[in-house]
Amino acid sequence: xxxxxxxxxxxxxxxxxxxxxxxxxxxxxxxxxxxxxxxxxxxxxxxxxxxxxxxxxxxxxxxxxxxxxxxxxxxxxxxxxxxxxxxxxxxxxxxxxxxxxxxxxxxxxxxxxxxxxxxxxxxxxxxxxxxxxxxxxxxxxxxxxxxxxxxxxxxxxxxxxxxxxxxxxxxxxxxxxxxxxxxxxxxxxxxxxxxxxxxxxxxxxxxxxxxxxxxxxxxxxxxxxxxxxxxxxxxxxxxxxxxxxxxxxxxxxxxxxxxxxxxxxxxxxxxxxxxxxxxxxxxxxxxxxxxxxxxxxxxxxxxxxxxxxxxxxxxxxxxxxxxxxxxxxxxxxxxxxxxxxxxxxxxxxxxxxxxxxxxxxxxxxxxxxxxxxxxxxxxxxxxxxxxxxxxxxxxxxxxxxxxxxxxxxxxxxxxxxxxxxxxxxxxxxxxxxxxxxxxxxxxxxxxxxxxxxxxxxxxxxxxxxxxxxxxxxxxxxxxxxxxxxxxxxxxxxxxxxxxxxxxxxxxxxxxxxxxxx
Numbered sequence: 001x002x003x004x005x006x007x008x009x010x011x012x013x014x015x016x017x018x019x020x021x022x023x024x025x026x027x028x029x030x031x032x033x034x035x036x037x038x039x040x041x042x043x044x045x046x047x048x049x050x051x052x053x054x055x056x057x058x059x060x061x062x063x064x065x066x067x068x069x070x071x072x073x074x075x076x077x078x079x080x081x082x083x084x085x086x087x088x089x090x091x092x093x094x095x096x097x098x099x100x101x102x103x104x105x106x107x108x109x110x111x112x113x114x115x116x117x118x119x120x121x122x123x124x125x126x127x128x129x130x131x132x133x134x135x136x137x138x139x140x141x142x143x144x145x146x147x148x149x150x151x152x153x154x155x156x157x158x159x160x161x162x163x164x165x166x167x168x169x170x171x172x173x174x175x176x177x178x179x180x181x182x183x184x185x186x187x188x189x190x191x192x193x194x195x196x197x198x199x200x201x202x203x204x205x206x207x208x209x210x211x212x213x214x215x216x217x218x219x220x221x222x223x224x225x226x227x228x229x230x231x232x233x234x235x236x237x238x239x240x241x242x243x244x245x246x247x248x249x250x251x252x253x254x255x256x257x258x259x260x261x262x263x264x265x266x267x268x269x270x271x272x273x274x275x276x277x278x279x280x281x282x283x284x285x286x287x288x289x290x291x292x293x294x295x296x297x298x299x300x301x302x303x304x305x306x307x308x309x310x311x312x313x314x315x316x317x318x319x320x321x322x323x324x325x326x327x328x329x330x331x332x333x334x335x336x337x338x339x340x341x342x343x344x345x346x347x348x349x350x351x352x353x354x355x356x357x358x359x360x361x362x363x364x365x366x367x368x369x370x371x372x373x374x375x376x377x378x379x380x381x382x383x384x385x386x387x388x389x390x391x392x393x394x395x396x397x398x399x400x401x402x403x404x405x406x407x408x409x410x411x412x413x414x415x416x417x418x419x420x421x422x423x424x425x426x427x428x429x430x431x432x433x434x435x436x437x438x439x440x441x442x443x444x445x446x447x448x449x450x451x452x453x454x455x456x457x458x459x460x461x462x463x464x465x466x467x468x469x470x471x472x473x474x475x476x477x478x479x480x481x482x483x484x485x486x487x488x489x490x491x492x493x494x495x496x497x498x499x500x501x502x503x504x505x506x507x508x509x510x511x512x513x514x515x516x517x
Contacts, residue, residue, distance in 0.1 A: 018049055018145055020511035021136070021175040025150035025166050025207075027191035031182045032213035032241070034075045035494060037149045041083035042495035043504060050144040052091060053079030056132040057151055057165040059096040059104065061279040061316050065410040069389045070110020071095060074282055079149070082491045090135035094128050094164065096121070099277060099317050099365060109135070112387060125162040129172070132164050136173060145511060148175065155198035167203045176208045176510040178238060184214035189229055196233060208510050209238040211502065216243045239502030247490050267292040268475035271307035273330050274299055275321035275349075279314040280412070283347055286460040289486065292477045293470070300324065304333035309343045309473040312350025314457065318383075318415070319360060319371040322353045331374060343473045344376070344451045348413050351443060351453030355379035356420055364414055376451045377444055378421035383414050392456060394433035396465045398445070398472040407431050407465040409458030417455075419444070430454040458483075 024040070026033040037053055044051040055076050064077035064087060072092035080087035089110035096104040103117045106124070108131050116124060139146050151165035154177075162168065170177050181191040192210055199207070210229065215222065219240050226237045270287060274297050287295045296307075304310050310333075315321040325331055334344060346354040355373040357380050362368060364383040373381075393408040419426050430443030430452050443454035452472070460466045461483035470477050498504070 017512045018508055021054075021140070021146040021148060021173055022507065022511050023148035023150060023170050023175050023177045024211075025154050025170075025177050025179055027153055027155075027179065027181040027195045028185070029152050031153075031191075032180050032211075033149045033151075034079070035247070036178075036180050036211060036213065036241070036498075037147050038075075038079045038082040038491060039494040039498040040147050040507070041079050042491045043498050044145060044147070044508070045082070045084045046495065051083045052085055052139050052143040052146055053083055053149065054090075054136060054139060054146050055092045055149040055151070056136075056169045057094040057096065057128070058092050059098065059151065061097055061277065062282050063095065063097070063280065063412055065389050065391050065412060066110065067391065068110075069391075071107055071387070071389055071412060072110060074280070075149070078487065078491075079147075081487060082495075083147075090138050093131045093135035097279075097316055105316070110389075112385075122162065125164050129162075129164045129168070132169060133172065150177075153195060154203065155195045157198065167199065167206070170206055171202065175206075177206050178209060178211055178507065179207050180211040180213050182213050183240075184216070184243065188212055189225055192229060193232060196235075207235060209236040209506070211238050212240045214243045215240050236503075236506070238507060239498075241497055241501050244493060244497055247493065265292050266294045267477055268294070268309060268470055268473055269307050270295040270309045270311060270473075271298050271304045272296070272311050272313055273304060273325060273328070275313065275315045276324055277316035277321055279316045279349070280347075280457045281313060283313065283457050283460065284311070286466055286483050286486070290466075290470075290477070292475070298330075300328045304330050304337060307337065307342065308475070309345065310334060310337055312344070312346040312353055314347055314413075315349035317365050318349040318352050318381075319358055319369070320366060321349065322358065322371055322373065325353065334374065338376075338450055342450070345469070345473075346377075346451075346453040347459065348411075348455055348457060349415075351377070351455060352379075352381040352415050352417065354451060354453050355381055355417065357381070358415070359383065377446060377453050378419055378427055379417045379444065379453075380420050381415040381417045384416055385414070388413050388416075388455070390435060392433040392435055392442075394431050394439065394442070396431045396459075396468055397429055398452065398468050403468070405464035405468050406462055407433075407456065407459060408462055409456040411455045412457065413455055431456065 024033050024036050041051050041053050053076055058073035060073050062074040063071050064074045066087050066089055070089040072089055073095055076092040077087040093109055095107040098104045105115050106113050154166035181188045196204055287293050298304055352358050353373055354377045356375055357370055357373050359370045360368055360383040364385055388411050390411045395404040396407040421427055427444040429441035430445055432439050433442045445452045463482045
């Protein structure tokens with residue numbers, strides 16, 4: 001339990017005095033910032049506070065679409081759900097989507113502005129900071145409390161100049177900071193003290209306390225270390241969060257291969273190749289969590305053989321990843337897989353790869369040119385600068401002609417695909433979606449019913465759609481799963497851990513207005 005007997009001690013009259021911004025920064029990437037912000041948002045929302053998440057700058061290939069057709073980081077959409085708010089573009093004003101090792105597409109207020117190399121973006125940060133501050137100001141007008149997530153570490157010396165993601169933002173808006181570290185990685189005290197020592201005096205003063213994340217074991221064994229840390233730094237340890245096993249919450253960007261669970265009743269084996277620019281791999285969360293499905297991510301030195309279903313995921317650099325697919329021998333694996341009667345599904349960029357060709361005459365995703373696709377679906381794709389950004393719902397058509405089930409998801413893609421079958425006749429659609437007040441076909445299915453493609457991300461999230469896709473792939477599954485309910489359960493587990501193990505009243509006290517203000 002926290003230092004206070006009740007996590008509700010700050011509520012009542014004190015709740016009305018909460019007004020402000022508090023920031024969570026980490027000692028490294030994947031220290032637990034995203035989930036701590038989500039947990040705090042759910043805790044504070046459940047205690048009656050009007051709270052919103054905020055991440056000034058996010059670098060990720062997992063993104064979500066807001067209700068008004070803008071693009072933000074998927075982690076911020078999850079945090080908005082935790083706060084019981086609809087996600088808005090102001091919750092993540094700057095999104096960087098890497099397309100090479102040194103460059104990224106820069107998205108400001110939900111819309112792409114340019115592809116930039118790292119040096120060019122560094123010079124652009126002054127402009128990006130204006131967008132960050134505009135969004136923060138709007139959130140301040142609409143919400144009582146803003147919980148901010150930093151990026152990487154504030155002690156990355158080479159990134160301190162013009163920083164908009166960590167202390168540069170915190171100093172600009174004058175907000176308190178909590179520093180979180182991952183004890184599961186080892187060296188947690190070195191992480192915290194080393195990070196603190198590398199900050200300027202004003203930045204050190206801004207850090208109010210520490211949270212230690214992912215602890216396994218008896219916290220009493222940490223007591224001497226915690227006492228030393230508080231004495232060494234003069235700052236409190238605000239809590240020690242335990243390791244939470246099988247926490248089914250969307251990862252910000254890393255592929256959670258370590259979360260594969262032991263299955264006793266496997267009815268479908270799925271393999272997914274890991275592209276160099278794989279995007280929106282959260283599409284596969286429901287498959288990873290399904291107790292009757294075994295999903296394996298396949299690296300470039302491994303084979304796709306041995307699966308019942310191969311899924312080609314989305315990609316931020318489709319032609320380059322198509323070349324990788326051929327180079328790794330995966331195209332040959334797919335051909336053999338199909339000869340043996342297996343099924344193949346392509347999502348977004350993976351769907352484009354299954355077609356006849358992909359044209360990029362303007363160099364939208366790199367060097368201009370045209371690539372031959374795998375030739376399994378009668379489509380050609382042309383990449384355009386204008387992105388399709390929509391939230392969609394409709395009916396999935398993988399079953400019998402009369403067997404239509406609800407499906408929903410979102411689209412984020414630059415390509416426009418057209419059918420090139422005999423006489424330009426349209427093949428059987430994967431789904432019919434309600435878009436812009438009219439029903440439109442999405443994707444297509446091969447004549448032999450072995451291959452399908454769709455632009456719809458999140459296609460596995462609705463239970464009826466997931467069941468139909470698994471049945472199409474040959475699995476007789478009798479367990480239904482619901483993505484939204486699993487996310488809610490995960491957020492509630494996270495909030496319960498935060499309530500039990502963090503000093504929430506102390507954390508909220510950093511955002512209390514003085515009496516009479």
